[in-house]
Amino acid sequence: VPRTHRRRAPGERAGLALEAVLAAARALSARQGVAGVTIRGVARRLGVAPNTLYSHFADKSALVEALLDSLLAAVELPAPPGKNWSEDLFRLMSESRRLLLAHAELIPLFLARPTPGPNALRLGEATLALLARAGLRGQEAVDALQVLLVYAIGFAAHEAPRRAGAAPARRRARAEAATRDLPHLRALASELARHPTQDTFERGLRWLIQGIAGAAHP
Amino acid sequence: VPRTHRRRAPGERAGLALEAVLAAARALSARQGVAGVTIRGVARRLGVAPNTLYSHFADKSALVEALLDSLLAAVELPAPPGKNWSEDLFRLMSESRRLLLAHAELIPLFLARPTPGPNALRLGEATLALLARAGLRGQEAVDALQVLLVYAIGFAAHEAPRRAGAAPARRRARAEAATRDLPHLRALASELARHPTQDTFERGLRWLIQGIAGAAHP
DNA sequence: ACCTGAACACCGTTCAAGT
DNA sequence: ACCTGAACACCGTTCAAGT
Numbered sequence: 286v287p288r289t290h291r292r293r294a295p296g297e298r299a300g301l302a303l304e305a306v307l308a309a310a311r312a313l314s315a316r317q318g319v320a321g322v323t324i325r326g327v328a329r330r331l332g333v334a335p336n337t338l339y340s341h342f343a344d345k346s347a348l349v350e351a352l353l354d355s356l357l358a359a360v361e362l363p364a365p366p367g368k369n370w371s372e373d374l375f376r377l378m379s380e381s382r383r384l385l386l387a388h389a390e391l392i393p394l395f396l397a398r399p400t401p402g403p404n405a406l407r408l409g410e411a412t413l414a415l416l417a418r419a420g421l422r423g424q425e426a427v428d429a430l431q432v433l434l435v436y437a438i439g440f441a442a443h444e445a446p447r448r449a450g451a452a453p454a455r456r457r458a459r460a461e462a463a464t465r466d467l468p469h470l471r472a473l474a475s476e477l478a479r480h481p482t483q484d485t486f487e488r489g490l491r492w493l494i495q496g497i498a499g500a501a502h503p
Numbered sequence: 504v505p506r507t508h509r510r511r512a513p514g515e516r517a518g519l520a521l522e523a524v525l526a527a528a529r530a531l532s533a534r535q536g537v538a539g540v541t542i543r544g545v546a547r548r549l550g551v552a553p554n555t556l557y558s559h560f561a562d563k564s565a566l567v568e569a570l571l572d573s574l575l576a577a578v579e580l581p582a583p584p585g586k587n588w589s590e591d592l593f594r595l596m597s598e599s600r601r602l603l604l605a606h607a608e609l610i611p612l613f614l615a616r617p618t619p620g621p622n623a624l625r626l627g628e629a630t631l632a633l634l635a636r637a638g639l640r641g642q643e644a645v646d647a648l649q650v651l652l653v654y655a656i657g658f659a660a661h662e663a664p665r666r667a668g669a670a671p672a673r674r675r676a677r678a679e680a681a682t683r684d685l686p687h688l689r690a691l692a693s694e695l696a697r698h699p700t701q702d703t704f705e706r707g708l709r710w711l712i713q714g715i716a717g718a719a720h721p
Numbered sequence: 722a723c724c725t726g727a728a729c730a731c732c733g734t735t736c737a738a739g740t
Numbered sequence: 741a742c743c744t745g746a747a748c749a750c751c752g753t754t755c756a757a758g759t
Binding site: 302333334336337340 | 741742743744746
């Protein structure tokens with residue numbers, strides 16, 4: 286038989302299928318939230334038997350890990366790096382929050398995930414480069430990285446369901462009923478009912494970056 | 504028929520059963536993680552048909568909401584309040600992190616949950632009281648509350664699976680393989696492999712509290 | 722008011738088998 | 741190397757019915 290078709294390199298077809306699987310998973314999560322991301326649902330969307338996916342992923346959690354990392358590919362690094370490390374750090378974290386908000390129900394999974402994928406590593410590298418320019422070394426730099434990630438991801442996780450949820454007026458009504466004996470909450474009912482905003486995110490982020498700047502010049 | 508037994512007040516039996524349901528849910532989550540908290544699992548543990556639980560909760564998410572809030576009952580408020588608001592705030596957030604760490608897999612759910620239960624309200628009230636002593640008013644106080652909650656809960660959510668996961672030596676080996684082209688990550692491989700600690704948590708918390716103190720005296 | 726049996730439409734995963 | 745049919749042990753939820 287003449288080799289009219291290029292022979293598949295080992296793993297090539299699997300590589301293609303893997304991207305297709307992730308695209309299907311992304312689509313399901315966008316349309317139906319985390320609950321929509323099931324082995325059977327992804328398989329259905331690909332027109333394939335459910336157990337086919339076990340040729341590509343050890344189990345469901347491995348599929349979800351790959352899905353999460355694939356989303357981070359869309360975060361753009363600040364390029365070219367400006368003269369001001371703290372402004373670049375601010376922009377990188379803001380951009381991360383912005384991207385995460387597009388995938389509301391997945392955000393908490395990013396926080397808990399202990400082993401970063403290739404895209405998470407790329408973002409970690411960029412953040413550490415900025416912290417090095419700030420003058421942070423060793424454990425200090427790693428501490429700052431962790432604190433920033435926790436804050437940016439955590440804020441998005443907190444914010445997303447509130448944006449999607451009940452309107453402030455409704456939330457306010459509910460809060461007033463529940464806070465009869467809680468004077469501070471009661472006094473701030475309308476501020477508390479308001480959805481969290483980018484302004485609040487940015488305020489906290491500046492506090493952290495100030496703290497980091499202080500740690501760099503002790 | 505003589506009333507030899509006190510008549511049940513309306514809802515009384517439901518009240519008792521509800522605490523029993525939550526105790527069963529807590530036990531399951533402690534022994535088997537979030538995945539163990541199922542309608543059918545809780546019912547099994549109570550020796551009751553699965554659909555019985557729908558007499559007490561509208562659906563599974565309502566059960567989980569009640570479970571989460573019931574855990575917060577264990578957070579102790581700093582009493583009596585000391586002379587130093589920032590020290591009290593520090594202690595309240597540290598105590599919250601400590602408690603959350605005992606329920607590793609549930610922590611991300613706290614972040615995303617948009618409507619606080621009675622125990623969450625109690626903690627929010629205490630935090631706002633401290634922020635009022637710091638001199639924060641209105642939206643500023645609410646911003647500070649949100650930033651603090653995001654950080655304390657987010658840090659615990661980040662920390663818990665890492666503590667439970669692979670030992671630092673193993674993590675370090677894995678990291679070295681994955682960071683061949685990422686010089687900053689590579690240089691800090693051993694610091695990054697180390698589990699996050701209370702020290703890191705406290706450092707970030709002090710940054711935030713400093714920022715809050717600055718906002719109070721502009 | 723609280724509880725149940727039976728059923729429905731789903732899950733993740735495994736095994737043996739096909740190409 | 742990749743895919744499948746069939747099966748197993750689970751899910752959440754609903755409905756009609758019982759006390």
